[in-house]
Amino acid sequence: MATGEHRRSQLLRGVLDLCLLSVIEDEPAYGYEMTKRLRARGLSIVGEGSIYPLLGRLEREGLVETHRAVSNGGPPRKYYRASDAGRMALAAGIAEWQTARDAVDAVLGLTATEVAA
Amino acid sequence: MATGEHRRSQLLRGVLDLCLLSVIEDEPAYGYEMTKRLRARGLSIVGEGSIYPLLGRLEREGLVETHRAVSNGGPPRKYYRASDAGRMALAAGIAEWQTARDAVDAVLGLTATEVAA
DNA sequence: CGGCGACCCTTGCAAAGCAAGGGAGCACCT
């Protein structure tokens, strides 16, 4: 089913970074855990391969700060937390998302009232 | 720069084809006009270069049917209309979109029990 | 003492939107 799984990946384009920022804004986390959090909140298809490069980019752009801490069983964890710039970028990104989302809803004829089924 | 206009392009990933299908489901249209319709409904950044390749793919996949008709001033218009498969794909795609949209909203903390705008 | 699970990271890949470019037919103006 390329039509199903695959489209969902495309839909995450341009939002995944926001999701990551949002998740660590609540409280810092390490990569492995972020995938679990995302999964728990409904984004079920996000794997590690997707977020580590992204996390690296966010760090490079100064949107997140990192620090290391040991774990009880495994290599040291790398914790990520949102920086001030990260929070601002998140807020801006959320605004963009809302705008785009509403526009798409409008085009698709989903303008309110009707939910599911 | 990259943060504003650019992100919006990314957000359209995987939805543009649905938007096109939706627009021509209302009533058939030719490419040039679709961009206007999308623009009128809030998707302001969609250019011709984006939709013609996409339209070609939709036709190749049998989701749209086409026919030619003369215009009063210009080359013959190529009209596109949704096929049965196209309507089904649209319905399926809309469902995917809703799911993904809700998940993203949840992660971004926009769940907020209906702001009822 | 060897394997397993938690945890980190990198390298290719493919999809998809966009900018830019190019062309044809018709009407109107000069």
Add this chain to the structure above:
DNA sequence: AGGTGCTCCCTTGCTTTGCAAGGGTCGCCG
């Protein structure tokens, strides 16, 4: 009659971005 401009169609390369696959470290349990 000839030029100019609008409508309309289509193609080629580029870039971004998420994903699959693969590999590595560390500590604990069997």
